[in-house]
Amino acid sequence: MADASQMQITDEVAIQIVxxxxxxxxxxxLRDIEMTVRQGERIVICGPSxxxxxxxxxxxxxxxxxxxxxxxVDGTELTNDIKNIDKVRSEVGMVFQHFNLFPHLxxxxxxxxxxxxxxxxxKREAEETAMYFLHxxxxxxxxxKYPGQLSGGQQQxxxxxxxxxxxxxxxxxxxxxxxLDPEMIKEVLDTMIALAEEGMTMICVTHEMGFAQAVANRVxxxxxxxxxEQNEPRAFFGNPQSDRTKLFLSQILGH
Amino acid sequence: MTEAFVRTEMTxxxxxxxxxxxxxxxxxxNLFSGPFNTIxxxxxxxxxxLLASAVVPWLLNGVWTANSLQECRDIVTAAAGEGATGACWxxxxxxxxxxxxxxxxxxxxxxxxxxFGLLLAAIAPVLFAGQRRSLLAILGxxxxxxxxxxxxxxxxxxxxxxxxxxLAALSLAALTRPARMxxxxxxxxxxxxxxLWGGSVWAPVVVVLGFGLVVVAFSLLxxxxxxLLAAALAAVLVVVLLADPLAALLDLAGGIAGGFAPxxxxxxxxxxxxxxxxxxxxxWLDGQLPWGIPAIDSSEFGGFLLAIVIGVTAIAFSxxxxxxxxxGRQSDLPVVKMICVGFIEFIRGVPxxxxxxxxxxxxxxxxxPGTTFDTILRVMILVxxxxxxxxxxxxxxxxxxxxxxxxxxxxxxxxxYWRAQQLIxxxxxxxxxxxxxxxxxxxxxxxxxxVSFVALMDPLRGVTNAVRADIDWKGIYWExxxxxxxxxxxxxxxxxxxxxxxxxxxxxxxR
Numbered sequence: 001m002a003d004a005s006q007m008q009i010t011d012e013v014a015i016q017i018v019x020x021x022x023x024x025x026x027x028x029x030l031r032d033i034e035m036t037v038r039q040g041e042r043i044v045i046c047g048p049s050x051x052x053x054x055x056x057x058x059x060x061x062x063x064x065x066x067x068x069x070x071x072x073v074d075g076t077e078l079t080n081d082i083k084n085i086d087k088v089r090s091e092v093g094m095v096f097q098h099f100n101l102f103p104h105l106x107x108x109x110x111x112x113x114x115x116x117x118x119x120x121x122x123k124r125e126a127e128e129t130a131m132y133f134l135h136x137x138x139x140x141x142x143x144x145k146y147p148g149q150l151s152g153g154q155q156q157x158x159x160x161x162x163x164x165x166x167x168x169x170x171x172x173x174x175x176x177x178x179x180l181d182p183e184m185i186k187e188v189l190d191t192m193i194a195l196a197e198e199g200m201t202m203i204c205v206t207h208e209m210g211f212a213q214a215v216a217n218r219v220x221x222x223x224x225x226x227x228x229e230q231n232e233p234r235a236f237f238g239n240p241q242s243d244r245t246k247l248f249l250s251q252i253l254g255h
Numbered sequence: 256m257t258e259a260f261v262r263t264e265m266t267x268x269x270x271x272x273x274x275x276x277x278x279x280x281x282x283x284x285n286l287f288s289g290p291f292n293t294i295x296x297x298x299x300x301x302x303x304x305l306l307a308s309a310v311v312p313w314l315l316n317g318v319w320t321a322n323s324l325q326e327c328r329d330i331v332t333a334a335a336g337e338g339a340t341g342a343c344w345x346x347x348x349x350x351x352x353x354x355x356x357x358x359x360x361x362x363x364x365x366x367x368x369x370x371f372g373l374l375l376a377a378i379a380p381v382l383f384a385g386q387r388r389s390l391l392a393i394l395g396x397x398x399x400x401x402x403x404x405x406x407x408x409x410x411x412x413x414x415x416x417x418x419x420x421x422l423a424a425l426s427l428a429a430l431t432r433p434a435r436m437x438x439x440x441x442x443x444x445x446x447x448x449x450x451l452w453g454g455s456v457w458a459p460v461v462v463v464l465g466f467g468l469v470v471v472a473f474s475l476l477x478x479x480x481x482x483l484l485a486a487a488l489a490a491v492l493v494v495v496l497l498a499d500p501l502a503a504l505l506d507l508a509g510g511i512a513g514g515f516a517p518x519x520x521x522x523x524x525x526x527x528x529x530x531x532x533x534x535x536x537x538x539w540l541d542g543q544l545p546w547g548i549p550a551i552d553s554s555e556f557g558g559f560l561l562a563i564v565i566g567v568t569a570i571a572f573s574x575x576x577x578x579x580x581x582x583g584r585q586s587d588l589p590v591v592k593m594i595c596v597g598f599i600e601f602i603r604g605v606p607x608x609x610x611x612x613x614x615x616x617x618x619x620x621x622x623x624p625g626t627t628f629d630t631i632l633r634v635m636i637l638v639x640x641x642x643x644x645x646x647x648x649x650x651x652x653x654x655x656x657x658x659x660x661x662x663x664x665x666x667x668x669x670x671x672y673w674r675a676q677q678l679i680x681x682x683x684x685x686x687x688x689x690x691x692x693x694x695x696x697x698x699x700x701x702x703x704x705x706v707s708f709v710a711l712m713d714p715l716r717g718v719t720n721a722v723r724a725d726i727d728w729k730g731i732y733w734e735x736x737x738x739x740x741x742x743x744x745x746x747x748x749x750x751x752x753x754x755x756x757x758x759x760x761x762x763x764x765x766r
Contacts, residue, residue: 063663082671090669100664104682104763113678114668146763166668 009217012039013072014170014201015060020069022052022059029055030066031225039169042202044212044233047222048248053205056222057172060203061092074169090118093163097175099155101147107134107158108143111165119166126165133161137191153184157191164195171195173204209253213237221245316341319348323727346728347738353722354739357557357712363453363549365410367560369418370450372401374567376425377443380436382753390429390436398422451564454550461537468492553631557712559742564631566700569638573699574692576639577646578685582676584651595647602644608708610637615709634706642699649691653684686761693754697747714739 015037022030029052037043045053058064059071062078062085071078073088102110111130115121121129134140137157139150147155156176163171173192177185189211196202196215206212212219212233219236221229221244229236229245237253240246270276286296316335321327324343331341347354356364376397383389401422405415421439428435445459469492476485541547556564583595602610614633657680665675685692707716719735722728 061667063666086669086671089667092667094664094667096660096664098658098660100658100660102661102664102679102683104686104761114670117674117678118669148763162668 009038009040014039014074016072018070020066020071022055022066029225033227037201037203039201040199041217042196042215043218043220044216045203045205045220045222046207051222052225053222054174057174057203057205060172061089061094090166091169093166093168093171095159095163095173095176097178099159101155101159103147106144106146110158111162115165129165133164137161151184152180153187156180156188160191170201173202175205177206177208207252221248313340313342317344319344321345324731343731343734346731346734350722354558354714354718356560357718358555359560360551363551365405365408365414366450368404368408369401369410369414370447372397373443373446376422377440380433380440385433387429387433390433391426394422394426394429452551453548455537455541455547457537457540553629556631558714558718561711562703562714565635565638565703565706568635569642569699570696572639573642573646576643578650580643580647581650581654584647585654599644599647602640607641607702607705610641611705611709630711634709638699642695645695646692649688649695650684653688656687657683689754689758693750697750700747701743
């Protein structure tokens with residue numbers, strides 16, 4: 001499977017980050033980030049809490065603003081230009097730790113809202129697309145319920161489907177399973193694995209090392225706002241180079 | 256030592272024992288749960304007895320037919336003996352129309368009556384969006400109310416036919432596409448202005464058409480994506496068509512320079528005769544086709560007519576304004592933020608009465624003589640501003656209560672600011688704020704009685720004092736206040752129940 005998945009990677013650059021720095025006030029959260037993501041790549045970012053991994057992927061769709069360096073997403077550079085930002089955001093799907101579904105709308109309305117208002121898709125077509133993706137995440141029967149009536153795992157799958165309805169070229173996952181009960185983690189991971197197998201470009205911040213080993217082309221380890229180590233998963237887990245990585249892996253895989 | 260245990264059968268639920276249910280349990284728990292509470296219960300019962308023994312005979316001895324307070328008292332004494340007390344409702348029976356209409360001419364009572372019925376029909380699609388059964392029930396009630404009251408108020412046949420046609424059209428809309436009823440809601444301000452103030456039919460017609468023109472121009476330009484240009488053009492159109500703030504400002508500057516003694520002859524520039532355009536148009540139309548009903552001056556408005564006119568207008572306009580102020584206060588643009596914060600803090604920091612005085616007296620000094628700026632209009636604007644400032648803070652509370660994730664999710668889907676506000680943020684923030692918003696509306700409605708301070712005839716003080724100044728009813732005290740209080744209570748309680756209904760309806764998280 002590893003070989004087949006490698007073949008999906010193209011030469012096309014999806015995201016390029018050059019010399020990027022970010023501060024929260026005087027706190028230097030991201031330091032000299034250099035990163036290139038090719039179309040079809042699946043990257044897992046891990047690291048201790050506070051290492052800046054969430055902030056990094058939030059910079060990619062400008063939920064956070066960087067102060068130095070360049071971020072180019074799908075050929076569009078992120079600057080203060082609001083048109084560019086909206087363009088990038090409509091191409092990049094994001095899945096949050098706390099799902100962030102819209103509680104006042106039904107599942108179907110959650111899924112069709114952005115296609116209708118941003119992509120100007122006719123309502124019926126948007127609903128067909130929504131039902132297609134709800135089938136994909138295996139909960140079409142929940143379409144007319146409200147988010148509050150679903151379990152955490154179901155909500156997160158809806159959130160993934162909501163992003164997919166915009167037909168994004170890149171998907172960002174910000175700790176998608178961290179807020180879930182253990183028995184629901186698997187259903188979300190299965191959805192993500194299915195997505196990975198279809199060749200979606202994915203960047204995923206997660207502590208699920210099993211997921212990283214199964215689907216990632218590349219694992220990035222961050223600490224103190226810097227990329228400390230990156231490698232393909234087998235080498236990363238089998239033969240970590242830096243002491244910081246070894247310590248981290250021993251702590252999360254140790255028991 | 257641990258003994259192994261395996262449950263083989265699950266215990267089904269059982270009913271509680273007799274001492275744990277029924278009236279006895281309730282009494283024991285709530286009224287007689289200890290010596291102290293028992294004493295409190297007995298003391299309360301005694302207080303209730305004292306109150307009832309004073310009020311109940313007063314109510315039971317009430318007199319409905321008499322021509323003066325003295326006559327009332329004589330009837331009570333004759334019926335219940337020396338020293339008995341009794342309510343004199345005869346005053347209400349004789350003067351109720353003043354409490355409702357103020358000094359509005361009696362032969363025109365049908366106009367506010369019709370306006371009130373149509374008001375209910377106009378707000379129904381806003382309050383019960385898309386709910387056919389509720390809408391039809393309200394329209395039916397309105398039809399019944401008008402069928403009963405319009406003949407009593409001897410309305411002209413034409414008005415009754417027009418009302419019937421409007422209600423029939425609205426019912427048809429409610430049956431087919433309820434959203435179409437909102438067209439009438441949009442036209443309603445023009446209708447109500449014509450009905451209440453009267454005069455030429457062309458003034459409201461032309462103003463409504465003018466606003467329609469502005470809205471069409473705005474939406475055409477906004478559809479092409481140039482929102483700012485559209486807003487600017489709309490503003491210019493409003494100025495050219497409807498108002499002449501430039502002229503007023505010019506006169507104001509002149510007035511200040513001239514030591515508050517503006518000379519209308521030197522200060523009125525020639526172009527003031529041309530702009531605004533619409534009054535010219537309606538004046539010309541009126542010359543051609545002089546259709547209309549007798550004009551009634553603002554000074555004749557009073558009672559609940561006045562309270563409802565001011566209250567409904569202020570409620571309708573203060574919510575949108577308050578939302579804009581709340582959004583403006585959170586804006587990243589420093590100038591917008593400063594203006595909004597300044598407005599909110601100034602208006603909230605000053606008592607409403609001060610603002611009302613300013614509206615009615617000071618503006619009169621500053622604006623040139625001959626500038627007609629209706630007292631009721633001024634008061635409506637001020638009350639709207641006042642409520643908007645409070646609502647802005649209420650809505651800001653709702654906005655702040657939303658989790659950050661909702662903004663981020665909206666952003667990450669590529670929704671722009673206004674779409675995100677319209678579709679994601681405001682529906683949730685307003686839902687959270689419903690109780691506080693309705694509280695503000697209730698407060699606003701009761702505050703309309705403060706207009707008595709600027710010589711308008713509010714139902715509580717204005718009309719009551721007028722009634723009590725009559726030699727026949729001199730000395731009457733409780734009855735008018737109870738009457739006014741009951742009407743206020745019914746309206747405010749209605750608002751409160753509606754807010755509870757709305758909260759229940761919008762509840763989506765069944766947890």
